[in-house]
Amino acid sequence: xxxxxxxxxxxxxxxxxxxxxxxxxxxxxxxxxxxxxxxxxxxxxxxxxxxxxxxxxxxxxxxxxxxxxxxxxxxxxxxxxxxxxxxxxxxxxxxxxxxxxxxxxxxxxxxxxxxxxxxxxxxxxxxxxxxxxxxxxxxxxxxxxxxxxxxxxxxxxxxxxxxxxxxxxxxxxxxxxxxxxxxxxxxxxxxxxxxxxxxxxxxxxxxxxxxxxxxxxxxxxxxxxxxxxxxxxxxxxxxxxxxxxxxxxxxxxxxxxxxxxxxxxxxxxxxxxxxxxxxxxxxxxxxxxxxxxxxxxxxxxxxxxxxxxxxxxxxxxxxxxxxxxxxxxxxxxxxxxxxxxxxxxxxxxxxxxxxxxxxxxxxxxxxxxxxxxxxxxxxxxxxxxxxxxxxxxxxxxxxxxxxxxxxxxxxxxxxxxxxxxxxxxxxxxxxxxxxxxxxxxxxxxxxxxxxxxxxxxxxxxxxxxxxxxxxxxxxxxxxxxxxxxxxxxxxxxxxxxxxxxxxxxxxxxxxxxxxxxxxxxxxxxxxxxxxxxxxxxxxxxxxxxxxxxxxxxxxxx
Amino acid sequence: xxxxxxxxxxxxxxxxxxxxxxxxxxxxxxxxxxxxxxxxxxxxxxxxxxxxxxxxxxxxxxxxxxxxxxxxxxxxxxxxxxxxxxxxxxxxxxxxxxxxxxx
Numbered sequence: 001x002x003x004x005x006x007x008x009x010x011x012x013x014x015x016x017x018x019x020x021x022x023x024x025x026x027x028x029x030x031x032x033x034x035x036x037x038x039x040x041x042x043x044x045x046x047x048x049x050x051x052x053x054x055x056x057x058x059x060x061x062x063x064x065x066x067x068x069x070x071x072x073x074x075x076x077x078x079x080x081x082x083x084x085x086x087x088x089x090x091x092x093x094x095x096x097x098x099x100x101x102x103x104x105x106x107x108x109x110x111x112x113x114x115x116x117x118x119x120x121x122x123x124x125x126x127x128x129x130x131x132x133x134x135x136x137x138x139x140x141x142x143x144x145x146x147x148x149x150x151x152x153x154x155x156x157x158x159x160x161x162x163x164x165x166x167x168x169x170x171x172x173x174x175x176x177x178x179x180x181x182x183x184x185x186x187x188x189x190x191x192x193x194x195x196x197x198x199x200x201x202x203x204x205x206x207x208x209x210x211x212x213x214x215x216x217x218x219x220x221x222x223x224x225x226x227x228x229x230x231x232x233x234x235x236x237x238x239x240x241x242x243x244x245x246x247x248x249x250x251x252x253x254x255x256x257x258x259x260x261x262x263x264x265x266x267x268x269x270x271x272x273x274x275x276x277x278x279x280x281x282x283x284x285x286x287x288x289x290x291x292x293x294x295x296x297x298x299x300x301x302x303x304x305x306x307x308x309x310x311x312x313x314x315x316x317x318x319x320x321x322x323x324x325x326x327x328x329x330x331x332x333x334x335x336x337x338x339x340x341x342x343x344x345x346x347x348x349x350x351x352x353x354x355x356x357x358x359x360x361x362x363x364x365x366x367x368x369x370x371x372x373x374x375x376x377x378x379x380x381x382x383x384x385x386x387x388x389x390x391x392x393x394x395x396x397x398x399x400x401x402x403x404x405x406x407x408x409x410x411x412x413x414x415x416x417x418x419x420x421x422x423x424x425x426x427x428x429x430x431x432x433x434x435x436x437x438x439x440x441x442x443x444x445x446x447x448x449x450x451x452x453x454x455x456x457x458x459x460x461x462x463x464x465x466x467x468x469x470x471x472x473x474x475x476x477x478x479x480x481x482x483x484x485x486x487x488x489x490x491x492x493x494x495x496x497x498x499x500x501x502x503x504x505x506x507x508x509x510x511x512x513x514x515x516x517x518x519x520x521x522x523x524x525x526x527x528x529x530x531x532x533x534x535x536x537x538x539x540x541x542x543x544x545x546x547x548x549x550x551x552x553x554x555x556x557x
Numbered sequence: 558x559x560x561x562x563x564x565x566x567x568x569x570x571x572x573x574x575x576x577x578x579x580x581x582x583x584x585x586x587x588x589x590x591x592x593x594x595x596x597x598x599x600x601x602x603x604x605x606x607x608x609x610x611x612x613x614x615x616x617x618x619x620x621x622x623x624x625x626x627x628x629x630x631x632x633x634x635x636x637x638x639x640x641x642x643x644x645x646x647x648x649x650x651x652x653x654x655x656x657x658x659x660x
Binding site: 042045046047051054055106108149171200201203204205252253309312315316319322324 | 559575576577578579580592594595596597598599600601602614615616617618619620621622623625627629636638640642648650652654655656657658659660
């Protein structure tokens with residue numbers, strides 16, 4: 001095993017939307033600083049935007065204000081948001097959109113040169129190449145180095161401040177110890193915790209990138225960082241089987257949610273994101289399924305445009321239409337809820353951060369899906385957070401470099417060697433399947449219509465802890481297998497925190513997202529944040545009062 | 558959800574392996590192959606990247622796939638997406654990357 005030590009001023013973990021934009025910001029705000037991006041895949045097509053995106057869903061349209069966006073996100077999250085974070089994000093949405101256009105993104109404009117909006121918050125684009133455009137801009141930054149196929153495993157923390165990161169090469173027998181002055185975590189959320197819609201061959205045909213395995217969450221949890229709102233899971237309402245987006249149909253051509261009898265049911269349950277999923281679950285449960293988006297009756301021209309739009313973000317849906325010889329103007333599109341994910345870009349799960357997006361670890365910042373408290377980020381919100389975090393991190397370049405001890409490096413090297421020498425019976429894949437089964441059955445997965453009980457959660461935690469023990473003895477034969485084992489271990493730890501959070505919030509504030517069958521009602525005494533810290537193998541829960549829109553929040557205890 | 562590689566067309570350039578967000582490819586006898594076919598997300602990055610159009614997307618039978626394959630070819634700003642069905646019929650949709658989505 002080759003060991004490499006590296007130094008950088010600012011280390012960015014993850015070269016997705018938030019990480020790339022943080023790097024672009026540092027090019028301007030800290031041009032003399034060395035910036036290093038560690039990317040588990042290749043930044044040209046990594047993260048959530050690999051296949052593209054068909055609209056920018058977070059934009060302040062003419063006549064609306066950032067406060068309007070904050071109000072929307074707060075309402076959709078039934079009150080559990082950090083309004084200070086949402087406001088500072090919302091104030092930057094349009095500026096980052098213009099920057100994307102300068103980078104080459106195609107945005108639809110009217111004859112007067114104004115963006116054409118879709119509803120109250122969106123602009124229409126051709127986003128097939130959004131990730132290559134961001135990656136190209138990063139490559140042109142002289143002070144930024146990108147290391148592709150390098151997987152961050154753990155923070156190195158020294159007296160409460162970030163000192164560096166331990167990482168492994170995904171393909172070659174190499175491990176890295178990287179010292180830094182500040183670090184921005186932008187590794188994305190966590191997919192693959194629960195049994196997916198199609199657990200067999202198409203197990204990875206999921207809404208969220210299956211390669212986002214919760215690395216940043218797990219690293220923070222292990223380092224004792226405070227985490228927030230992991231009980232607010234995200235469940236997407238998607239086109240059945242292809243798990244392609246439904247917003248294009250609902251917002252683009254105004255398709256309503258209808259049951260098998262053709263009745264529009266969405267008003268019955270409410271129009272927040274969680275209520276739309278819940279309505280679909282209930283219609284199915286009460287014998288009125290399957291459910292659809294009513295596209296029948298749109299014009300053939302609209303149908304053709306939809307087929308093109310899906311090619312720019314989820315080509316499997318267009319393949320399905322063409323393969324079946326069907327078309328959305330002739331046939332409604334069947335919908336279903338996905339398995340739950342933990343993703344702070346859509347709900348509020350993630351690091352507990354101050355107004356500058358610094359975590360409770362000094363010098364460690366979080367942006368994008370790993371940063372909590374600020375849902376409905378979408379692409380532009382992730383970029384805005386990358387910018388905010390980078391501006392704050394730029395102030396840290398004068399700090400001394402962190403240090404990494406010889407003893408630590410030796411211990412981590414031996415640990416990696418041990419996995420190669422292990423002779424355990426079970427494989428990473430078997431334990432992953434077991435984890436997903438436990439989470440599905442006992443912690444509110446698809447099979448229980450997302451509902452859970454406290455007794456079930458207790459069992460889930462015991463069983464997940466057993467899997468963590470079993471994962472200690474998994475054998476790996478190369479670096480790719482080692483990476484997959486690390487990903488499993490990340491997921492298992494994130495599962496434990498999800499379980500602890502689900503058990504702690506004794507109400508059902510969001511149907512489906514946290515369907516607590518022991519406490520089926522919403523209770524406004526729970527209008528507060530459920531936070532946690534992991535110490536010595538135990539998850540400690542704490543509650544915090546809601547932070548106001550115009551407050552400046554700093555960590556104090 | 559997965560992709561199929563035509564090993565007769567593959568020239569072993571590794572571009573698919575280098576772009577894949579899941580690091581799912583391996584090289585065997587200087588040709589690309591899928592090490593973890595069931596772990597494909599269906600993002601089609603490899604399909605777009607392959608210089609000889611040796612890679613196609615298909616839907617697994619468990620999600621209703623019926624054996625059609627999709628490939629994409631770029632000419633200038635145009636992306637030509639072609640679906641080839643098992644009965645040998647084909648259908649192509651061309652998207653101009655300079656045009657925004659209408660919806």
